[in-house]
Amino acid sequence: MQTVSMNVNGKSVSGEVEDRTLLVEFLRENLRLTGTHVGCDTSQCGACVVHVDGVSVKSCTMLAAQADGSDVTTIEGLASNGDLHPMQQAFKDNHGLQCGFCTPGMVMSALDIVNRNGNNVDEATVRKELEGNICRCTGYHNIVKAVQAGAKNMGA
Amino acid sequence: MYNFSYQKVSSIADAVEAMQKAEDGKFVAGGQTMLPTMKHRLASPSDIIDLGGIDELSGINVDGDTVTIGAMTNHAAVAASSDVQSAIPALAKLAGNIGDPAVRNRGTIGGSIANNDPAADYPAAVIALGATVNTNKRQIAGDEFFTGMFETALEEDEVITSVSFSKADAAAYMKFENPASRYAIVGVFVVKSGDGVKVGVTGATPCAHRGMRLEEALNGNFSADAVDGVEIPVEKMNADIHASAEYRAHLVKVMTKRAVEACS
Numbered sequence: 282m283q284t285v286s287m288n289v290n291g292k293s294v295s296g297e298v299e300d301r302t303l304l305v306e307f308l309r310e311n312l313r314l315t316g317t318h319v320g321c322d323t324s325q326c327g328a329c330v331v332h333v334d335g336v337s338v339k340s341c342t343m344l345a346a347q348a349d350g351s352d353v354t355t356i357e358g359l360a361s362n363g364d365l366h367p368m369q370q371a372f373k374d375n376h377g378l379q380c381g382f383c384t385p386g387m388v389m390s391a392l393d394i395v396n397r398n399g400n401n402v403d404e405a406t407v408r409k410e411l412e413g414n415i416c417r418c419t420g421y422h423n424i425v426k427a428v429q430a431g432a433k434n435m436g437a
Numbered sequence: 438m439y440n441f442s443y444q445k446v447s448s449i450a451d452a453v454e455a456m457q458k459a460e461d462g463k464f465v466a467g468g469q470t471m472l473p474t475m476k477h478r479l480a481s482p483s484d485i486i487d488l489g490g491i492d493e494l495s496g497i498n499v500d501g502d503t504v505t506i507g508a509m510t511n512h513a514a515v516a517a518s519s520d521v522q523s524a525i526p527a528l529a530k531l532a533g534n535i536g537d538p539a540v541r542n543r544g545t546i547g548g549s550i551a552n553n554d555p556a557a558d559y560p561a562a563v564i565a566l567g568a569t570v571n572t573n574k575r576q577i578a579g580d581e582f583f584t585g586m587f588e589t590a591l592e593e594d595e596v597i598t599s600v601s602f603s604k605a606d607a608a609a610y611m612k613f614e615n616p617a618s619r620y621a622i623v624g625v626f627v628v629k630s631g632d633g634v635k636v637g638v639t640g641a642t643p644c645a646h647r648g649m650r651l652e653e654a655l656n657g658n659f660s661a662d663a664v665d666g667v668e669i670p671v672e673k674m675n676a677d678i679h680a681s682a683e684y685r686a687h688l689v690k691v692m693t694k695r696a697v698e699a700c701s
Contacts (some may be wrong), residue, residue: 283443301443303472323476324472412619
C-alpha cells in the first residue's frame with residue numbers, strides 16, 4: 282500500500298491506496314470526485330483528463346502514487362461560488378455537448394489549449410490539439426466553437 | 438492490472454539498487470506505454486521503479502553543435518524548447534506530433550527509446566541523426582541501440598541518462614500516422630550533413646532501422662526523384678490491420694520523398 286498526499290482543487294488530501302491504484306480511481310473512489318470520467322481506459326479518449334501541476338494528463342494513465350505531492354485540478358475545481366468557469370459556460374452556450382460524458386475531459390483539455398496558445402487560439406489549432414479527446418455525439422463542431430468562445434471570454 | 442510494488446527513487450544509484458533487489462523489476466518513465474501494457478496484462482512486473490523523482494534526468498542542454506536531452510524530458514518540453522527548435526527543428530516537430538497533448542505532457546524520450554515500439558517516432562530520429570544514447574554505464578551509438586522489436590542494447594539495470602543529438606545541415610521527419618493512436622504506420626527521418634545523407638525508418642519493420650538503399654540513392658542525388666528507383670523489400674515489412682506489407686513499402690518511399698522535399 283502507498284500513502285499519497287496531494288492538493289486537489291485547492292484542498293490538501295491524503296489516502297491509502299494500492300500501489301496499482303490509478304489517479305482517476307483515487308479521484309473518483311477515494312475522493313468521490315466523479316466528474317472525471319473513465320471512457321476507454323487505454324489513454325485514447327481523454328474523458329479522464331485532469332491537470333497535474335498545471336498541465337493536462339490522462340488520469341487513467343498515471344498512478345495515484347506518481348501524483349503524490351502534486352497539485353491536481355479536476356472539473357469540480359473550476360466553478361467558483363456557483364458560477365460556471367467561462368469555459369464551462371461556453372460549452373453550455375455553444376451547445377458543445379450532447380450526452381456530456383466526454384465534456385469534463387474536453388473542458389480540461391480546452392483550458393490546457395488556452396494556457397499554451399492564448400485567448401485568440403485559431404480553429405485549426407483547437408482541432409489539432411483536441412486529438413486526444415473523443416466525442417461520439419457532437420461531431421466536434423460546436424466543441425471547437427465553445428473552446429474558441431471560452432478562450433476569448435477568459436481573456437475578457 | 439496485476440498488483441505490483443511501486444517505489445519512487447531520487448537518484449540513479451537508488452534506481453539501480455532497487456532494480457537489483459527486485460524479482461522482476463521495470464523502470465517507469467512517463468508510463469504512457471507501460472501502464473496501458475500492464476492494464477492489458479501484456480506485462481506484469483513485480484516491481485515498478487519510478488524514475489520521475491531523479492531531477493538530473495530532466496532538461497535540455499546545447500553545447501556547440503550538440504543538443505543533449507535528459508532522458509526524463511517529456512515530449513511537450515522538447516517540442517516547446519527554443520533551443521531544440523533552433524538547433525534541430527525537425528526534432529522539435531517530431532516531439533510535438535507524438536500522441537496527443539496530454540500524452541506529450543507525461544511521455545519521455547528515454548521511455549520511448551527504451552521501450553522501442555516498432556511504431557514509435559523517436560527511434561527514427563536517434564538513428565538518422567546519429568545520436569548517442571548516454572546511460573549510467575556507457576555511451577551507445579544511435580544505430581546500435583535498437584536491436585529488435587521492443588529490444589534494445591540496454592542491460593536490465595542500465596538507466597538511460599540522456600540522448601545527445603548533433604545538428605544537421607538539413608533534416609525532416611515525415612510520418613503517415615494512424616489516425617486514432619498517432620503512432621507512425623510509417624515514419625521516415627532524413628538527415629543531410631557533412632557525412633552525407635542518413636535515413637531512419639520507423640513503423641515499417643519490426644524494429645526501426647537505417648534505410649541503406651535510400652541513403653545510397655540520396656547520396657548520389659539528393660532529390661525526391663532519386664527515391665523512385667529504390668526497391669523496398671516487401672517481405673521485411675510489417676503487416677497488420679492498419680496496413681499491408683505492400684502498402685508500408687510504398688509509404689516508405691512516399692514519406693522519404695516528402696522528407697527530402699522538406700529538407701531542400
